[in-house]
Amino acid sequence: MPTIPMGVPALLWIALLLFSPDGMSAVIWKSKVFLNPPWREIFRGDTVSLTCGTNSSSEDESPVWIHNGTRLAESNPRLDIVNADRQNSGEYQCRIKGYAVSEPVYLNVTSDWLLLQASAEVMLEGESLFLRCHSWRNLNVFKVIYYKDNTSLKYWYENHNISITNVTEEDSGIYYCEGRVQKLPRTSNKLRITVKKEYIYTQSKYFWLQFLIPLLVVILFAVDTALLISTQKQFTLLLKMKRTRKRNRFTDPQPKPDPPGN
Structure with a gap:
């Protein structure tokens, strides 16, 4: 699981993990493939570099590279394709440890x-x-x-x-x-x-759900935690009262019986 960014409350980070505005995992947790040069259409014999990174700085990690669903032996952050051939065409993905696999990048090598x-x-x-x-x-x-x-x-x-x-x-x-x-x-x-068009939350009639759902998760988590703490305190209090009564039963003087009548 990725490290919680500085300044972000833990409960809010959990909520963002469970829900994001588009209903998917937060994009900050995904790896990403960058092309240099950025062209996805290239000729046979061209050279292109694919770099695996994230929205945060994690390029020093050793990523997993995937080409057309098959894991490659390469583990460097940069994958260089020199003198490209048709076999280099297809879908490229990468995954940095602790992050989700990237969205696919399609490369088409043509003649x-x-x-x-x-x-x-x-x-x-x-x-x-x-x-x-x-x-x-x-x-x-x-x-x-x-x-x-x-x-x-x-x-x-x-x-x-x-x-x-x-x-x-x-x-x-x-x-x-x-x-x-x-x-x-x-x-x-x-x-x-x-x-x-760039998606603007205020233009969506459901925009409030993007904030309400994570908020509800945080509230429910807080209520559940409070109930757990309250239950533990009540249980501890009951045990303490039970021990006190048991101790008093053995330490308090027993009442003497009334003398028999004459």
Whole structure:
């Protein structure tokens, strides 16, 4: 079980363990996989590093790495994939001791001429989206056009990345790019980018449950503890009274019988 953070009451920490706003375990207890560079779509021969960490500092732990459900022999916080091949595709997870297994990160190793890469495929409003029209073996790409839902977004004679800051739900859609590689026109894969509204508790009619349920757990725990202490005190008092009566029965003078009548 993870160490209780400083300044957090133990009872509240127990409540957060049992309940979180989305009804699941608190995310602070989960391991997390980070990609560097952040692209989930890569070419054969590319290099990518996966790092296992948490929301708190636990990178010095020796994590367990899982690829497509199979535990790997690697136990370092960083897993380097050099000269990637198709066998490196799939789902990656990690687990640091005392933390839950991470959410899966999917890596797709492909063979093509042109590849659209995105910093993230599911985002929250207000974040920034980075797109890269990547060519095989970093060959020069010219006359690059980025598309969203089959509508051109940006044209570059020489290849450049593009960024969309403060994304909104309107930025959701299907993205891809076109360009000329070795003088021939090429089209990349298509990526679905989804932008979600940031969840605001006050907008939910059930937001009060997120605070009420942990509070009830704390109250019930406190009441149960108080009842236990009260019962123990009453039991101790009864034992003390019983011992006192027993002792008095043997130490108090016995009443003498009345003399017989004449």
